[in-house]
Amino acid sequence: MNGAVDKLKLFLRRPSGVLGIAILVAVTAMALTAGHFFPDGPTRMVARPLLWPGQQAGLLLGTDRMGSDILAGIMYGARASLLVGLSAAAVSIVVGTLVGAVSGYYRGWADDVLMRITDAVQTIPSFLAAVVIVGVVGASLTSVIISISIVSWPMIARLVRAEFLRLRNFDFVHACRIIGMSDARIILTQILPNCLSSIVVASSVLVATAIIVEAGLSFLGLGDPNVVSWGSMIGSGRTVLRAGWYITVIPAAFVVVTVLSINLIGDALNDALNPRLRER
């Protein structure tokens, strides 16, 4: 328990990590309270289109080209970004950990087959693959999450495999085997907990990447047509870039700041959990 407290202290010593947490908490709060502040949803026409931020009282960020409140779009968009980012990261972590654990623990032909598959998926241009999957299967929140997961799990698989290859020969693992513990139990309760810090650090990269990919897909019009997201707001604002650049720049800024905050948290986590690398 003491170790966890020490790590928390290490983390909190990095002001950038604390800043990252603060931003992410704010964005999460926006996502959670969107329905409270805007019960009618983000697409309702509330005023004249193309009102600049502050031009009319009560419309803090102005209106888009359809006369919807941009603030409402931003808050509902936070929901879409975080939902897709976290779900895709969760699926990738589960799949990647499973593949990596089996590969690294059993080695042999299972390792060969799984690693060839991992190689192949890593070689394919991942954004193009996501575009193709969503394009063929059809755009929905689920297909976006699945397509991002399909292209992102290999990173985790490689990481977990490397950790398992390292840890499988440690004495404590041999000891477990000698007392007759099952493979599944050794993998889940003995080796996996020792990989957790690496997985946690890598998952911050996964979430950030997933948010970027989701924004890119919905920017291209390949997001769920019934969901307002930051990417789709940027995409629709682009057509009126000359008349109202704020419509594009506001959601774009939210994407950048959110991804930045997750990267800052990841860097701070890395420093706190992998002290060996701290000099870098």
Add this chain to the structure above:
Amino acid sequence: MTAGSVRIGGGSRFFNGAVLRFVARRLLQALIVMLMVMTANFVLIKLAPGDIVDVLTGSSDMTAEQIASLRQEYGLDQPVIVQFVKYFARLAQFDLGYSNQFHDTVLNIILGRLPTTLLLVAFSVILSIVIGTVMGVAAARSAGKLVDSAISALVLLFYATPVFIVAIVMILCFSVWLGWLPTSGLYSVGAGHTGFAYIKDVAAHLVMPVVALCTFYTAIYSRLARATMLETMHLDFVRTARAKGLSERRVIYGHALRNALLPIVTMAGLQVSSLIGGAVLIETVFGLPGMGRTAFDAIFTRDTNLLLGVMFIASLAVVVVSLVVDFLYALLDPRVELK
């Protein structure tokens, strides 16, 4: 050879049994990747609404008999495994089918679009390596000072900004506000430029797409160069180089930074794959007639055949590049085991 150039291992090294085995092994891996891409394409066709012939012909003007004979040819009355093998056989011969939207074979359409994408990707790789390295070196030389902090902040920003957002912000600044650069296309239609004027025109159209596409990897190369510099600047061989009286530039780029060469080659290989994906966004934003734009158009015209063709050719391009990178790697570093 000068001190700064890379020494290539003994001449016979590349013509013995170990090399042949290495080449064979890498080719086999490349083949496995392509087989998996083909399998994925087949699964996607199966997932798409309609059967394979619907996909291959699109909403076409073929007669019912033609379609029926095509169904027989593809063996749709036969088990899935037979269809699978037939599909493989066609792809292996680069028969990617026909696009009714463009009235041409998918292969011809893609080959026509490929040069634009390759131009975009090649320039982005080069530019990001050059700018990233210069930034990293500048940061390392002023480690802990203002310049270093400024570059670190810039790198963080580059890391967090998706390429299409960079693209739009650049359009806003340099086209909408300043009016310096054209926003779309590969050249000015109807201007009739020739010779140098034409090259200048194309360059003006490509500046923003290339810069937008390379920001993310500029950040990566910058971190790489900075870390390498900080590790090597105190080592003896760098001090020796200085003591020999070499210029600071020769010391840095000829000696200290040499250690970054291999990670840069590895990263450049990965970058190509990622940039081809990014090209979908960049080519769409800037209206460039490349492969990525073709994929985007194919989705909205429901031309699944063309879409999967782009996927196939793009994967093939990446596989070829990664093969080249592996051989380059072995060539650059005599320590690399050929296995």
